[in-house]
Amino acid sequence: MATAVENSSYQVQDLIAEDIDAYLLQHQHKSLLRFITCGSVDDGKSTLIGRLLYDSKMIFEDQLAALESDSKRVGTQGQNIDFALLVDGLAAEREQGITIDVAYRFFATEKRKFIVADTPGHEQYTRNMVTGASTADLAVILVDARKGLLTQTRRHSYLAHLIGIRNIVLAVNKMDLIDYDQSRYDAIVEDYRSFAASIGIGAFTPMPISGFIGDNITSPSDNTRWYTGPTLIQHLENVELDVTAARAMPFRMPVQWVNRPNLDFRGFSGLISAGTIRPGDPVRILPSGKTSTVRRIVTQGGDLEFAVAGQSVTLTLADEVDCSRGDVISIAENPPEVADQFEATIVWMADEAMLPGRPYWLKLATQTVTATIQAPKYQVNVNTMEHLAAKTLDLNAIGVANLQTERPVIFEAYGDNRTLGGFILIDKITNATVAAGMLHFSLRRAQNVHWQALDVTRDKHAELKNQKPAVLWFTGLSGAGKSTIANLVEKKLVRMNRHTFLLDGDNVRHGLNRDLGFTDADRIENIRRVGEVAKLMTDAGLIVITAFISPFRAERQMVREMMKSGEFIEVHIDTPLAEAEARDVKGLYKKARAGALANFTGIDSPYEAPEAPEIRIDTTSLTPEQAADLIVEELLK
Structure with missing residues (x-):
């Protein structure tokens, strides 16, 4: 008896396993549509997605039970389920009844798989909407039938078009709340048509729906017999995907990594962004411009006779060409631009x-x-x-x-x-x-504009001066002592027959940067220009000494990246604000405290101290002379 039960149990498990395998095989070859829902606050975006999930039977029994419980707790009236709660996962979203973050949900029908992004309607969360739209093939723009087009309807339509979404659905929602009035629906569609034309949207698909009731979501509604177009799910199942159009474009594949498992194989892996490729096709590697032909298209499942946009593959080439991550493999006769x-x-x-x-x-x-x-x-x-x-x-x-x-x-x-x-x-x-x-x-x-090759190189300039070029970049608060110490350093180096030049912050602003003020943007441009000048001076073989507040780490890093490795030496003249203000030789702190000098570092503009400078000078324990000796010693090591 026990054996019979065990055999029966195994048969059931086998049948379940077969069903799972059949289900996975059935969905494996379906196309995938990514779309977003967007529009103004309370237009019913989350409710619509919840309805799609519910009608496509993508909710488990325990989820459904929890959803019914949550719906009663938040006081949903007229129905057992608040579909929006399926998507609004954040506590703040459920408390306020709004969408804040982008929520992604998966569902599938007999024809296609879908990933839908529910994007927030509030203007302050525009960046979240852009994030959701960045990978979408289609946008469902919802409009509350009672309110018509609102500011956010226009905003999200513009953003969707800007992001490159060409499949637009205008879903006039909550038709049940206006008694399915066709004239009201037609007026909203015409208003949107005029607006869409003004921002470059040439075509869109309008439809009357009710996410709450389910009208025209998965099946035609008897309440809108005057509407003869597709239901929302029918349109989503049959709309042409962006990847289909991409396959007709010239071949492009950004190289993700070089696949070199052994000495006998070298391939270039990536996701094909456009076009079709076959073995034997001529290709060009950018930016180098080198050409070759495709030998094999390798995948985990075996070599392919051809590959198309949307597939991740590894290409092997007939020639040994230099190609690495960041390069792009394109069709040879029609490559992309380089600029x-x-x-x-x-x-x-x-x-x-x-x-x-x-x-x-x-x-x-x-x-x-x-x-x-x-x-x-x-x-x-x-x-x-x-x-x-x-x-x-x-x-x-x-x-x-x-x-x-x-x-x-x-x-x-x-x-x-x-x-x-x-x-x-x-x-x-x-x-x-x-x-x-x-x-x-x-x-x-x-x-x-091209870089002009010069016969006398920077190495030759340095050799003539018998020194290694460098930039001593002094940074610190106003009054820290940067100019004083920098001047002493240059005098010591000159006495040692070193070729130097001192770029002082105040002096530079009398000429090169006289057009710049002291806003954050002007400070950045001030440092960029000084960095470019310092770079030219190192090309001439000089030891460049700079004395600038240069308050932002990002700009000091920018100058560091302009120089050759090891040539940028950051010197933090570390003086406490109270000490620098006590010196106040120029009276600048006094003016800043009185409000007569705006954007003054340390008072109403931040100073970002170096986190790991090559040299740190504590002016509370060292005299300027001692500081200069220490800097020269470190430079000449």
Whole structure:
């Protein structure tokens, strides 16, 4: 008897395993659509996603029970389930009945798999909406049928179009609350059509729905017999994916890593962002421009006869060419551009405002380079589409600006290739992502400016002077003693027949930087210019001594990266604020305390002390003469 029960149990387990295998096999080859829901606050975005999950039977019994309990606790009326609670996972979201963070959910139908991002409607969470839209193929713009188009409807439509989403669904929601009034629906659609045309949206799919009741979500509604279009799920199942269009474009594959498991195999791995590739196809490696042909397309499941956009593969080439992470393999006759200056749209995502001239890490596909942004050409008022004058960009602001990278990068216009045209900016100090951007085009002058090779090298200049070039970068508060000690250091080095030049902060502002003030942005530009001058002087073989407050770590790091390794020596003239203020030879602290001198370091503008300077001088324990001796000794070691 026991054996029969055990055999029966094993048979059940086998059947369950077979069902699971069949289910996984069934879903393995389905296409995947990523889409977002967006619109104004309380337009029903979370409720709609909850309804999709519920109707597609993607909720487990224990989840359903918990959901019914939560719905009763929050006081849902007229139904047993508050579908929005399926998506609003943060406590603050449930308490306030709003969406704050981006919530991603997965569901599937017989035809397709879906990942949906529920994005917040509040203006203050615009950066969260942009994050959700960055990988989406389609956007569902919800409109409350009672309210019509609102500011956030326009804002999110503009952002979705800006991000490159070309499949737009206008879902006029809560039709049940206006008794399914067709004339009201038609008026909203016409209003949106006029607005959409003004921002470049050429086509969209409107539909009347009710996320609360379920009208036109998964099946046609008897309440809207006048509507003959598809249901929402029918449209989502049949809309053409962006990856389908990408496969018709010229081949592009950013190299993620070089696959070298042994001496007999060397391949280049990455995700194909556009086009189709076959063995024997001629390819070009950028930025070097070297050409070769594809020998094999290798995957874990075996070699392929061809590969298309959206697939991750390893390519082996017929020739031994130099190729590494950050390079791009493209079709030989139609490669992307390479440039180092661009116009771009930037969406600022950090609480601290953008600082023109500050260096940030720019990540574009698999490339990471240093980039600096110029002051914006204009900021976009996404509520009115008006172009506004701006000197910087604040949180959630969108603007157009020029940027420059430290070396050429491989790119295409964002409208042509989102992978090679979309980038993020990362703060070099905190490693926080501060902005997302879209490249428009390279600046024409970037193609016409080339580095001129010189016969007399920097090494020859240094050899003639019988010294190693260096930059002694003095930093510290005003009144710390930077100029005094720097002057003593130069005198000592000159007596030792060293070739030097002293760049003093006050002196430089009389000429080279006379057009700059003392705002954070001007301070950054002041240091950038001085860094470029110091670099030229080291190329001439000089020992350069600088005396600048240079209050920000990021800008000191920027100058360090301009120099050869070991040539930048940071000297922190470490003087307590009270001591520096007590000296106040120029009377600057007194003016700053009285409010007559704005943006003064240490009073109303921050000083970021070096965390690991090569030399630290404690002026409370050393005289200027002793400090100078110590610096010279360290320099000449």
